Amino acid sequence: MTTSRRDHPAPPEPQRTTEIQQTAHRLVTNIETVVVGKSGAVRTAVIVLLAGGHLLLEDVPGVGKTMLSKALARSIDGTVRRIQFTPDLLPSDVTGTSVWDPQARAFEFHPGAVFGNIVVGDEINRASPKTQSALLECMEERQVTVDTTTHTLEDPFMVVATQNPLEMEGTYALPEAQRDRFTARISLGYPSAEAEAQMLAGHGSLDPISELVPVTDVKEIADLVTTVRGVHVAPAVEQYAVALSAATRTHPRLRLGASPRATLHLVRAARALAVLEGRAYVIPDDVATLAGPVLAHRLLLAADAAVAGTRPDDVVAEVVADVRVPSPGS
Template sequence: MLHENAPLSTTATLSPGPVDLAGVVDRIHAEVSAVVVGQSDVVTTALAVLLARGHLLVEDVPGVGKTTLAKAIARTVSADVGRVQFTPDLLPSDLTGVSVYRAERHEFEFRPGPVFAHIVIADEINRASPKTQSALLECMAEQQVTVDGTTYPLPRPFFVVATQNPVEMEGTYALPEAQRDRFMARVAVGYPDSATEVSMLDDRDSGDPLERITPVTDAHGIEALRDRVASLYASAAVKQYVVDLVSGTRTRDDLRLGASPRASLQLLAAARAHAAISGRDHVLPDDVQKMTSHVLAHRVVLRTEARLDGRSTDDVILDVLRTTPVPAHRR
């Protein structure tokens, strides 16, 4: 078991004052894209989840840069970072912390685990047992940890970036539905094209590009950005569109489980963040559409017949998008 609280970034405070949302987002995007080459859409989605107060699940085969993406995002923010390598023998207390008895003082002392950080990298989360995976539920949903009957608040901002290998691979456990529902969005990095892979080989000749990342903002700056994103205007028509899309997953014959009301809340929040990243002060149906597959596909469950027919949850969500009427844009 590898259990780290290594300082991937520091807690030094950067320049105070009003936060330039567009400028900060562009700089973070540029820093991360310099490391995760050729994955601009993935980086944009990851930043949208960060700004929308969500948590990100990165799923793909080993070696395509899942952990690198998580580390790159963490290094752009000057904040406390905790990293945990999930393994089959990892215990819930290895994540949340444990109470230790101090004989000299005749009392218990709480030792916080790696979740007590602004950004938590949960590497290969589905290699741990479901019991250990569930230890993150309270952390992600309520931003707190309860140990031995005492509740401890987690720092703000609190952002979990979890990586996982496909369930078909050896040594993995499927994430329970309740755990997947806590992640705002899921992204897949995928294989780079030939030119990008050659560029990556050249770039690694001069050292680890992660070491060249400099923090763009700090924890206070991220909280300020999140507050601004949450205040972006979304019309009644856009909100109805969000509900229609989510409701559409609950009546599909090829789905055994549709998306929850939490999905509606998180889809709207993600759409607000996407609008902010695009430089707008209001949400368009396009913003909702850009985030729909990322927010909904990992929450729904296929029926056996659909799975045997070779259908995927992404296919079903695309069908829902095609068949749900798009509202006309009005401010």
């Protein structure tokens, strides 16, 4: 997963940085017209989109997880595919299957639900681990292999999955490899009383998604993702991201720390956050701000820590507080 610096796009010019910032703000504003009172979650969703990653929304039913994912998809005017994950869902329903055509005397590939710009995986942890694993190749390599034939997915391609807490009935834990492919995980939480009242006034008589107008298109988003990867990251900031991940691997309250893929996702997300803030370079605060959403869902607690009620987010916050922040110019 290592890449040469020569393979990175050139840093964006100031005007291009401003254009990306304006597009990102339009997306945030547009989504917030239907997802009320959740600015932080909406910003993170847009950051993951610009980072070329995938987003996991975890919370109890009815707080707007699916609404957020649909609003994001509608705002970029791309093809949207929705998969309702259920215990009887098959891997071929996700990836597609080959069907024999008697007239052509050959197998014809029928694409599955994963062929779209934004794939909304609703209640992903209600499907069996075997079906969940059908997304592994899709999310990492942007392709699907069926019967030894490889099919390229759309560009851009983003999985926005929702899941219910594990203590709820009929849920399966996501495999570690599956969680590691999600760039970030966020929880929406219950809205404030004011936001809930505003939702009742605005959503009571119509479907708000049907009124949502796209503010950009998939071609521009694909270009933005490429441009964002050229945002400058100083070696000291890269080492800071590596140090955060390394600290989770030796933490006494964890039995599984962050992977090298997690470090890569952390730096990519930090680049997107920098552009959202109008900068063409990453600062340590960008990395620290995103450490929780990017790292916490990948961590597995040690048995005694789980019994004591420790949360992975608590461990990440402790790591961020303990790891030395690089000084300016270092």
